[in-house]
Amino acid sequence: MSEQTLAIVKWIKGTPELHQQDIVFFISFIGRNWLTSNIPTDPMDSPQEFITWIESHTGNAHQNIGFVLALRALIDFFIIRSRGTTEAWAEARRRIEGMRTLAENKKENERMISEFERMLNDLPQREKDWLEICGRWNTLRAKELSDDAIDKWERDIASTPQSSLPKI
Numbered sequence: 001m002s003e004q005t006l007a008i009v010k011w012i013k014g015t016p017e018l019h020q021q022d023i024v025f026f027i028s029f030i031g032r033n034w035l036t037s038n039i040p041t042d043p044m045d046s047p048q049e050f051i052t053w054i055e056s057h058t059g060n061a062h063q064n065i066g067f068v069l070a071l072r073a074l075i076d077f078f079i080i081r082s083r084g085t086t087e088a089w090a091e092a093r094r095r096i097e098g099m100r101t102l103a104e105n106k107k108e109n110e111r112m113i114s115e116f117e118r119m120l121n122d123l124p125q126r127e128k129d130w131l132e133i134c135g136r137w138n139t140l141r142a143k144e145l146s147d148d149a150i151d152k153w154e155r156d157i158a159s160t161p162q163s164s165l166p167k168i
Contacts, residue, residue, distance in 0.1 A: 001055055004068045004153065007144040008075075009054055012047070015133050020047035026078040027071065061157040065150060072145050075137065084134030089127040096120055 001009075012020055024047045057067055082088050100116035103109040143149065 001057075002064050002068065002153070004144055004150065005054060005057065005064065007140055008068070008071055009051055011137060011140055012051055012054075014136065016129065017047060019129060019133060023047075023075070023079060024050040027074050030074055030078060061160075062154075065154055065157075068145070069150065072141070076141070080134050080137055080141075083130040084138070086127070086131070089123065089130075092127075093120065093123055096123070 012023055015023065028050060054071070057064070059067065096116055096119050100113060100120070103112040103116060
């Protein structure tokens with residue numbers, strides 16, 4: 001496993017399991033269509049199964065770079081962008097409050113209203129958790145997963161004698 005793949009695995013493992021499920025859901029749900037079709041089929045059951053899938057990824061060196069870049073892009077776009085800023089969380093609060101307001105117009109929506117209240121009550125802790133998780137990702141993204149680090153990885157592959165590279 002590459003250093004970059006290991007860094008992604010450590011980031012996921014260092015995330016509380018509840019939030020690991022969110023990460024796994026977005027990557028597996030979106031990535032299933034274009035990253036690979038062999039992503040574990042029920043990501044909500046076992047983040048560990050998903051982690052094992054990442055750890056067991058095999059391919060030639062350039063395929064491994066592509067795999068890491070695809071994971072990085074999915075995480076950046078679907079997770080960090082929507083959970084990594086206080087502005088994103090303010091927007092989430094506005095959306096939930098808007099849905100609650102719409103639900104308040106009908107008595108039969110009492111369960112929905114209760115769920116929106118629960119979501120609003122949970123929001124400050126979720127925001128705190130995700131800002132920390134995204135901060136750890138941004139640190140990783142600036143180091144092991146930076147363009148410069150991946151460029152170096154690619155240059156190292158290019159300078160490896162052809163006889164030591166796997167056959168394609």
